[in-house]
Amino acid sequence: MHIVITGAAGFLGQRLVNQLLDRGELNGVAIRRLTLVDQTEPPAIDREGVEVVSLARDISAPGALDPVLEARPDVIYHLAAVVSSAAEADLDLGMRVNFDATRALLEGCRAHGLAATRLVMASSVAAYGGEMPAVLDDMTALHPQNSYGAQKAMSELLVNDYSRRGLVDGLVLRLPTIVIRPGRPNAAASSFASSILREPLNGEEAVCPVPTDQELFVMSPGRVVDALIHGAEVPGEALGPFRAFMLPGITVSVAEMLEALREVAGGEALARVRHEPDARIEAIVGSWPARFTNERARRLGFQSDKDFHEIVEAFLDERA
Amino acid sequence: MHIVITGAAGFLGQRLVNQLLDRGELNGVAIRRLTLVDQTEPPAIDREGVEVVSLARDISAPGALDPVLEARPDVIYHLAAVVSSAAEADLDLGMRVNFDATRALLEGCRAHGLAATRLVMASSVAAYGGEMPAVLDDMTALHPQNSYGAQKAMSELLVNDYSRRGLVDGLVLRLPTIVIRPGRPNAAASSFASSILREPLNGEEAVCPVPTDQELFVMSPGRVVDALIHGAEVPGEALGPFRAFMLPGITVSVAEMLEALREVAGGEALARVRHEPDARIEAIVGSWPARFTNERARRLGFQSDKDFHEIVEAFLDERA
Missing domain, CATH: 3.90.25.10 (UDP-galactose 4-epimerase, domain 1)
Structure with missing residues (x-):
């Protein structure tokens, strides 16, 4: 089992790496290789029996992930993103990282014939917006009111279409507000x-x-990482006609x-x-x-706090 | 009033051109200039008092519309598209024409400071799909099951975000199945x-x-063209937080x-x-x-047959 993680140096990426290493397996198969990618090189890890490679890459650069995809990974976690305040401040940066890099990753999977590779991407509650019902469900339209949410919603459509065409086995999980984050206060409204x-x-x-x-x-960091791991294990046939939905916060x-x-x-x-x-x-x-009903997520076995x-x-x- | 039409050589584009020339005005302002763009040069038109320019352009080529946008048109109708069967057969072609060309057009509007230019784009009922309620409304999610629909849904999000950011004054109308089309049967399922x-x-x-x-x-060709014209006249303030919706078929x-x-x-x-x-x-x-309720479209004054x-x-x- 070879797993690639983009945004691996971030808060969620690091928690995911640790939990994967602690489990030692995914889908019942021993994890032999982890490729960790971020703008700055993710911390080196020394774990017996697992080859961990840390790479500093701008994944929005053409072909940046080619050598990684050539190795035909079994699972790709695509967590790299420009956060909402930065995407709002700089439209070009947000489009490049949040959308173009996702498209490049999908094109890379297509070019390398990774039809059976499970791609798990993180989206966000920020993809919702505008006039909404009191309780949202899996059929509530995405009318994002910020560029980050728009870029995530566009990426969801692309992941779904590439999956529908059999070019990759994708899945997008919309994350609730993550509470309690470690560290210091930041400029995010949340x-x-x-x-x-x-x-x-x-x-x-x-x-x-x-x-x-x-x-x-809200969802705790621990439950979000559980969901990312479950997202790699839930069978593609079970996902239905649209491969993006809200996690049960x-x-x-x-x-x-x-x-x-x-x-x-x-x-x-x-x-x-x-x-x-x-x-x-x-x-x-x-x-x-x-307020969400989260029927699809619950039916697929995703757990809330x-x-x-x-x-x-x-x-x-x-x-x- | 200077109006640009992409896809102007097509069935809808030609009907729109004729109706605009017959009206002679849009939003109470006399039409002085029409720029007709298509892959092949749209038919030349000689009408007194109106400067009609026909251009053969591949609008997915970088900068293809720069000279047109430099003239600061008041209204742009973006009708150019690769139809659903072609977009399904050739993913790259569909992405290039249905999505990248829309993005290039939006970037062109941004670069030329066309914040007040009304951009009216045609989307489609094909953007809906998957498990749907018996009657759809303005909050029904787009879960397209074909690449054409996915590309249109992505373009809608982009038009909305560029409009929200004040870079253009955009609006996307999802068209019902158009009946009765003139001409001969074709390969479309409809x-x-x-x-x-x-x-x-x-x-x-x-x-x-x-x-x-x-x-x-369904909607008749006449009503669709009426809706395109109304789409250029409905004030931006009235459009609410998401600038794409289904027309009342x-x-x-x-x-x-x-x-x-x-x-x-x-x-x-x-x-x-x-x-x-x-x-x-x-x-x-x-x-x-x-089956749709079409509340937004009706509130905004769009008419069904x-x-x-x-x-x-x-x-x-x-x-x-």
């Missing part, structure tokens, strides 16, 4: 969703810029998130969250859908 | 839908390859189509239709959605 838990749990202050009745559709209000914080870490931790409304962030976050408590506990366990 | 009326009305035989309870979602069964033929031209004409089931065509046509009778009468009037 940054607060991790910050209001992570910082107080670390004894630091955090700012909540949205009303506490704001709902979010859970719907949680900011009030419920803060209540979970209080239950786990007490009133002292809760008091570290300062409420400072920010109309700009409120507008962006308020436009994200927070049990509740928000479990998400907080998992973060504490990992930190310990 | 060819029969015009053929079973046109040929008997012309005293010729026709073959019906699908069951008579098969429903279709009418739902009609093959039995109802044949009944209209009998009413208009008698049992003799009806007897010219031979029923020869074709499983391949049945499968393709049976996968097309035939009154009934199928009117469609047949219009064909006879034009032939006369």
